[in-house]
Amino acid sequence: xxxxxxxxxxxxxxxxxxxxxxxxxxxxxxxxxxxxxxxxxxxxxxxxxxxxxxxxxxxxxxxxxxxxxxxxxxxxxxxxxxxxxxxxxxxxxxxxxxxxxxxxxxxxxxxxxxxxxxxxxxxxxxxxxxxxxxxxxxxxxxxxxxxxxxxxxxxxxxxxxxxxxxxxxxxxxxxxxxxxxxxxxxxxxxxxxxxxxxxxxxxxxxxxxxxxxxxxxxxxxxxxxxxxxxxxxxxxxxxxxxxxxxxxxxxxxxxxxxxxxxxxxxxxxxxxxxxxxxxxxxxxxxxxxxxxxxxxxxxxxxxxxxxxxxxxxxxxxxxxxxxxxxxxxxxxxxxxxx
Amino acid sequence: xxxxxxxxxxxxxxxxxxxxxxxxxxxxxxxxxxxxxxxxxxxxxxxxxxxxxxxxxxxxxxxxxxxxxxxxxxxxxxxxxxxxxxxxxxxxxxxxxxxxxxxxxxxxxxxxxxxxxxxxxxxxxxxxxxxxxxxxxxxxxxxxxxxxxxxxxxxxxxxxxxxxxxxxxxxxxxxxxxxxxxxxxxxxxxxxxxxxxxxxxxxxxxxxxxxxxxxxxxxxxxxxxxxxxxxxxxxxxxxxxxxxxxxxxxxxxxxxxxxxxxxxxxxxxxxxxxxxxxxxxxxxxxxxxxxxxxxxxxxxxxxxxxxxxxxxxxxxxxxxxxxxxxxxxxxxxxxxxxxxxxxxxxxxxxxxxxxxxxxxxxxxxxxxxxxxxxxxxxxxxxxxxxxxxxxxxxxxxxxxxxxxxxxxxxxxxxxxxxxxxxxxxxxxxxxxxxxxxxxxxxxxxxxxxxxxxxxxxxxxxxxxxxxxxxxxxxxxxxxxxxxxxxxxxxxxxxxxxxxxxxxxxxxxxxx
Numbered sequence: 001x002x003x004x005x006x007x008x009x010x011x012x013x014x015x016x017x018x019x020x021x022x023x024x025x026x027x028x029x030x031x032x033x034x035x036x037x038x039x040x041x042x043x044x045x046x047x048x049x050x051x052x053x054x055x056x057x058x059x060x061x062x063x064x065x066x067x068x069x070x071x072x073x074x075x076x077x078x079x080x081x082x083x084x085x086x087x088x089x090x091x092x093x094x095x096x097x098x099x100x101x102x103x104x105x106x107x108x109x110x111x112x113x114x115x116x117x118x119x120x121x122x123x124x125x126x127x128x129x130x131x132x133x134x135x136x137x138x139x140x141x142x143x144x145x146x147x148x149x150x151x152x153x154x155x156x157x158x159x160x161x162x163x164x165x166x167x168x169x170x171x172x173x174x175x176x177x178x179x180x181x182x183x184x185x186x187x188x189x190x191x192x193x194x195x196x197x198x199x200x201x202x203x204x205x206x207x208x209x210x211x212x213x214x215x216x217x218x219x220x221x222x223x224x225x226x227x228x229x230x231x232x233x234x235x236x237x238x239x240x241x242x243x244x245x246x247x248x249x250x251x252x253x254x255x256x257x258x259x260x261x262x263x264x265x266x267x268x269x270x271x272x273x274x275x276x277x278x279x280x281x282x283x284x285x286x287x288x289x290x291x292x293x294x295x296x297x298x299x300x301x302x303x304x305x306x307x308x309x310x311x312x313x314x315x316x317x318x319x320x321x322x323x324x325x326x327x328x329x330x331x332x333x334x335x336x337x338x
Numbered sequence: 339x340x341x342x343x344x345x346x347x348x349x350x351x352x353x354x355x356x357x358x359x360x361x362x363x364x365x366x367x368x369x370x371x372x373x374x375x376x377x378x379x380x381x382x383x384x385x386x387x388x389x390x391x392x393x394x395x396x397x398x399x400x401x402x403x404x405x406x407x408x409x410x411x412x413x414x415x416x417x418x419x420x421x422x423x424x425x426x427x428x429x430x431x432x433x434x435x436x437x438x439x440x441x442x443x444x445x446x447x448x449x450x451x452x453x454x455x456x457x458x459x460x461x462x463x464x465x466x467x468x469x470x471x472x473x474x475x476x477x478x479x480x481x482x483x484x485x486x487x488x489x490x491x492x493x494x495x496x497x498x499x500x501x502x503x504x505x506x507x508x509x510x511x512x513x514x515x516x517x518x519x520x521x522x523x524x525x526x527x528x529x530x531x532x533x534x535x536x537x538x539x540x541x542x543x544x545x546x547x548x549x550x551x552x553x554x555x556x557x558x559x560x561x562x563x564x565x566x567x568x569x570x571x572x573x574x575x576x577x578x579x580x581x582x583x584x585x586x587x588x589x590x591x592x593x594x595x596x597x598x599x600x601x602x603x604x605x606x607x608x609x610x611x612x613x614x615x616x617x618x619x620x621x622x623x624x625x626x627x628x629x630x631x632x633x634x635x636x637x638x639x640x641x642x643x644x645x646x647x648x649x650x651x652x653x654x655x656x657x658x659x660x661x662x663x664x665x666x667x668x669x670x671x672x673x674x675x676x677x678x679x680x681x682x683x684x685x686x687x688x689x690x691x692x693x694x695x696x697x698x699x700x701x702x703x704x705x706x707x708x709x710x711x712x713x714x715x716x717x718x719x720x721x722x723x724x725x726x727x728x729x730x731x732x733x734x735x736x737x738x739x740x741x742x743x744x745x746x747x748x749x750x751x752x753x754x755x756x757x758x759x760x761x762x763x764x765x766x767x768x769x770x771x772x773x774x775x776x777x778x779x780x781x782x783x784x785x786x787x788x789x790x791x792x793x794x795x796x797x798x799x800x801x802x803x804x805x806x807x808x809x810x811x812x813x814x815x816x817x818x819x820x821x822x823x824x825x826x827x828x829x830x831x832x833x834x835x836x837x838x839x840x841x842x843x844x845x846x847x848x849x
Binding site: 278 | 447458
């Protein structure tokens with residue numbers, strides 16, 4: 001039994017891409033401790049709670065984008081879908097419609113967007129960059145049009161006050177077992193998609209089409225369906241983040257989720273997911289999202305200005321990929337010389 | 339059920355394709371082709387590149403849909419065969435260009451598209467055990483958990499074969515299966531093929547290495563220019579008849595040799611070292627001489643060419659051109675000095691397949707084609723393309739079509755053609771005839787002969803012993819990164835070369 005366990009552990013360490021994940025987690029710890037030394041408040045329970053809550057958004061976005069990166073595609077429409085989801089749910093709720101229905105409507109709209117992305121890329125073979133650039137504008141446009149080019153009023157007012165409060169608590173302000181609900185939601189979705197990617201046939205096919213789409217096709221993999229599924233995952237993630245942002249602000253903001261698709265790419269890439277497809281583990285995305293949020297949080301705590309924050313984050317993204325490339329080419333050379 | 343049927347009746351017709359027609363935009367790829375495969379036989383499908391062999395086999399495996407004709411597999415008529423249906427019917431294809439997901443493991447590749455699941459969850463350990471079992475049956479020493487991209491090409495191919503066997507294929511199509519295997523691995527492959535044959539499988543074997551057919555083939559079908567030419571028992575035909583049928587004309591000499599007087603020394607390499615597979619390499623090239631580099635796969639020949647050309651870094655060594663030492667740090671240095679390389683892997687290193695023939699031909703010569711402002715002069719480019727197409731007999735309707743659309747032999751000509759405008763002193767050919775047909779091979783040989791006559795030093799790397807001995811004047815044999823022998827092609831035998839090619843390995847094993 002013990003031996004078996006050891007074997008499993010060894011095997012886990014030997015998993016492809018685990019090296020990058022470990023590096024990302026190591027980087028996370030270093031960054032976190034470094035900020036903690038500068039400002040003790042970084043270690044406070046309050047701050048940890050806030051950190052977990054605010055990293056949830058990046059985690060979800062990162063998961064969605066990682067699915068696409070692994071298939072060798074990209075989804076630029078994620079941020080706009082976030083905005084669309086926030087605006088649709090908020091608008092419906094201000095009209096006094098039950099939050100449950102608002103959520104379902106937002107989800108359906110996002111899924112439609114995901115299906116369209118998947119069909120354009122998988123079936124019609126449009127370059128994913130172009131196809132999702134189109135849907136990015138379309139869904140942002142939809143986000144604007146939902147409430148006649150205006151942000152919505154507060155959702156927790158008038159007849160919908162009680163339901164709106166419950167919505168805000170469920171997605172943002174409430175806690176379960178001492179941790180903000182937002183993190184639980186993100187964690188559960190992360191685990192579901194982690195399972196889907198690593199343990200199921202669909203997940204295997206996602207890696208396969210990212211690695212060699214022709215080989216996958218010839219092996220009987222349905223490339224169109226698999227691509228659509230990957231875009232559906234990013235749509236679901238975007239929708240949930242939209243609901244979180246709506247709950248946080250207590251209203252719908254037309255610009256919600258702006259640039260989020262790029263945050264997703266950053267989280268994935270820091271966690272070792274190759275934008276060329278075929279490799280990477282969602283565990284890495286977890287680390288990547290955490291690195292991202294820790295940086296933002298830490299820089300905030302020590303009073304760095306927004307400009308500096310952006311600059312540092314940009315350097316970290318490039319540096320983490322550079323590290324990966326250098327390490328890998330180093331391995332290569334070793335192999336050739338040994 | 340079908341397995342039983344095969345076992346009962348050896349030699350029954352399991353695939354019957356009649357009057358198959360397939361048209362691509364602008365090209366009639368297949369024109370009323372007939373093809374028949376029986377159980378328990380190895381059928382060689384022969385023809386030059388572009389003859390339509392691969393297209394026919396892609397129809398049989400469901401990759402392409404036929405435009406006309408009838409196709410029966412195990413007596414069942416198929417109209418719109420999909421890859422999945424073909425797989426279910428027992429058809430498996432092992433592609434010329436290995437089709438594997440490099441990032442996935444051996445097991446994952448073998449079970450791709452038909453993963454074993456328990457509800458939603460993949461049964462990984464069960465699949466691994468089965469993969470290990472199949473690899474064990476084939477006596478292939480590969481860890482089923484290893485990532486395919488980390489395996490050498492020969493092992494990757496073995497994995498493809500194992501994959502085909504794992505779906506209990508009864509009709510196995512092998513497209514150039516031996517092009518990247520060593521002699522030992524080929525023997526191993528043939529052992530497996532014979533076993534499959536005995537089990538009642540039908541095997542379609544596509545190969546340009548006619549000499550290896552002898553060992554395993556029962557019948558042949560010959561195609562030319564998308565048309566069915568003939569079929570029959572292999573042993574009732576002579577090699578000359580087969581070649582004549584494939585090419586449609588008599589090839590006078592398979593290896594045309596031109597004699598030249600050996601001139602002065604042009605190029606010399608001294609004590610070249612680069613990585614594990616290039617160790618203490620010393621040799622010279624002379625005017626009017628083709629020097630063949632023989633050896634087994636992984637002997638370090640390609641690595642040597644890459645080190646000379648400045649692609650891979652050298653750890654030490656000197657290179658002399660006309661008795662003057664030159665420094666080559668990158669390919670541009672080599673090109674400026676007049677040393678050019680036609681690399682082994684056409685599609686990866688030799689061509690930009692998405693660009694037109696014109697752009698490919700012009701790419702290394704842009705310095706010659708541009709005016710002072712860096713603007714490309716179209717007329718010069720036209721002239722260069724026209725000359726290349728004329729001199730090399732590149733068969734193409736226009737130089738504007740993508741290099742990817744050419745047949746292998748014509749692609750190779752473009753790879754060579756892009757260097758010829760430059761008045762090079764040394765031309766290095768790395769496996770220039772791999773995967774191209776007999777007719778195109780002879781054209782490549784003639785081209786090398788022409789260069790030799792023009793006083794250019796030609797370095798010719800090839801794993802095919804007969805062509806090295808048939809074309810080169812002098813043969814240098816490498817093994818394990820070292821030069822182990824040097825012989826004159828006229829005075830040597832394949833056995834002697836093979837002895838040198840395996841020399842170092844044996845010593846190492848003994849110590």
